[in-house]
Amino acid sequence: MNRDAISELFDYTGWAWERIARVIDQQPPDVYAKAVAGSGWPSLAACLTHFVASYDGWINMDWGQIEAGDMSYPAEWPEPVNDWNQMRAYYLRVRESFRRALNVPDEVLYEKRLYNLESIPEQMSRADILANLVIHERGHHGDLNTLFHQLGIRSYFIDFRFFRTLPNEFLLDEG
Numbered sequence: 075m076n077r078d079a080i081s082e083l084f085d086y087t088g089w090a091w092e093r094i095a096r097v098i099d100q101q102p103p104d105v106y107a108k109a110v111a112g113s114g115w116p117s118l119a120a121c122l123t124h125f126v127a128s129y130d131g132w133i134n135m136d137w138g139q140i141e142a143g144d145m146s147y148p149a150e151w152p153e154p155v156n157d158w159n160q161m162r163a164y165y166l167r168v169r170e171s172f173r174r175a176l177n178v179p180d181e182v183l184y185e186k187r188l189y190n191l192e193s194i195p196e197q198m199s200r201a202d203i204l205a206n207l208v209i210h211e212r213g214h215h216g217d218l219n220t221l222f223h224q225l226g227i228r229s230y231f232i233d234f235r236f237f238r239t240l241p242n243e244f245l246l247d248e249g
Contacts, residue, residue: 075205077183080176083208084169090215090232091165093244097222097230098158105225107156112224115217116154122161122218123154125211129168133175138203139187143171176204 098106098118107119115121127147132138134145146167148160155161176183178200186197219229229247236245 075201077176077180077201080201080205080208083205083212084172084176086234086237087208087211088169089237089241090212093230093232094215094218095162096244097227101225101227103158105227106158106161107154108225110221110224113217113221115221117156118218118221118225119154119156119158119161121214121221122165123149125214126155126161126165126168128210129172129207130164132203132207133168133171137191138200139189140175140200140203142175143167172204172207175200 105118107117110117115124130145130147133140134143135141146164147155148157148164149155155164183201184199186199189196189198215232222229231245231247236243
């Protein structure tokens with residue numbers, strides 16, 4: 075995936091995050107870390123922690139060999155970040171690391187390297203890793219919608235099309 079496409083998807087995930095955060099901000103404080111039955115995730119906190127920590131691990135630890143910043147996990151690993159304010163700040167820190175990781179010369183961004191992460195050799199570039207991270211986050215947006223539904227919270231639309239056509243709107247699913 076090229077730099078411009080990665081950047082646009084990254085902007086899209088930030089746009090979606092703003093809407094997700096708005097929904098969480100409107101809930102009682104205990105909802106963020108509350109146990110949720112009927113979902114693949116034990117809580118909103120666990121789901122958000124998973125994909126935000128993935129950014130941190132790939133970009134700031136040695137997993138991706140990028141080391142764009144310092145790992146700044148604000149909880150006791152592997153416990154979820156159960157404080158919403160800490161999560162919001164953590165998300166902003168890893169987004170800055172992502173920007174630093176993307177803001178490199180093309181020869182660094184697209185150079186293929188050999189990774190042996192799961193005992194299976196893989197050839198990836200920094201661009202491949204960054205693209206995977208934004209796609210990974212996007213995949214978990216559906217999990218968040220399921221969690222919100224299980225908590226009785228009204229759904230919202232964060233489709234890419236609305237990011238492109240109605241970026242300033244906050245659309246609730248009336249169905």
